Amino acid sequence: MPVKTEAIGKEYPSATYAVGREKVREYAAAVGETDPIHTEVEAARAAGFADVVAPPMFAVVYSAPVMAPAIFDPEVGIDFPTMVHGGQEFVWGEPVVAGDEITTTASVKDISERDGMGFYVFETVSRNQRDETVCTASWTNIVRGV
Amino acid sequence: MAPLREGERIPELKVTPDRYVTYRYAGASGDFNPIHIDEEFAKQVGLPGRILHGLWTMAQVARAAEQAAGGPQRLRRLAVQFRGLGMLEQEIAISGSVREVREGVAVVELEADQGGNKIIRNGEAELALE
Secondary structure, three states: OOOOOOOOOOEEEEEEEEOOHHHHHHHHHHHOOOOHHHOOHHHHHHOOOOOOEOOHHHHHHHHHHHHHHHHOOOOOOOOHHHEEEEEEEEEEOOOOEOOOEEEEEEEEEEEEEEOOEEEEEEEEEEEOOOOOEEEEEEEEEEEEOO | OOOOOOOOEOOOEEEOOOOOHHHHHHHHHOOOOHHHHOHHHHHHOOOOOOOOOHHHHHHHHHHHHHHHHOOHHHEEEEEEEEOOOOOOOOOEEEEEEEEEEEOOEEEEEEEEEEOOEEEEEEEEEEEEOO
């Protein structure tokens, strides 16, 4: 059964995520980031930031509210029991600190088929409250046996 | 902080995920896919048991790159491919080497090895040098 490609180019409504100090600390602890700029306000300010700094991979957290509807979109048609996360790319811009409001948009970048596997590539772009780009990301999910 | 030079290896990062890390990461990230937090569900879908979140493992690759660069804000780009299953309570070694240095950016190739299984391959980081 060939993959459906009609959803290529589809865009999803943006979602805004308010970055909280305790959430940054919780995330840093969960992944083992120990630089005090992630947990101590004084250390972050001494380093020139307004508040605790989100680790780069915190992009996963502020992108989630817009990525979930995209991945579950029936028009995309991903079969979840056979889906694996195949690849991931993040490109970071301005740093993200507690107190920021990050607005992310998502789109379907590509859907293709190779060797009996479906490749679903989503792109997200995240900007802060000053409209500065903080992260662009490419999310590749692979579905076996399409 | 030693400068990053072409061909040099970055310091290896070793981390052993404890048996509860997937619960902490699920809460921190919002990814509650049961293959990471429900032993019975994971086995029902053919896995050996609960597995690590790929993005948690990628965060370990990010840490290795950040430490080599001298700070988290120096990580400008990271791309990886996920392969195999990341297991709990088994040491993961993140290794890498500098492929090229150009215009204030070091490009570093990275991988994550768990007991001979390359659970992250073709990792590529761009690190700002100043």
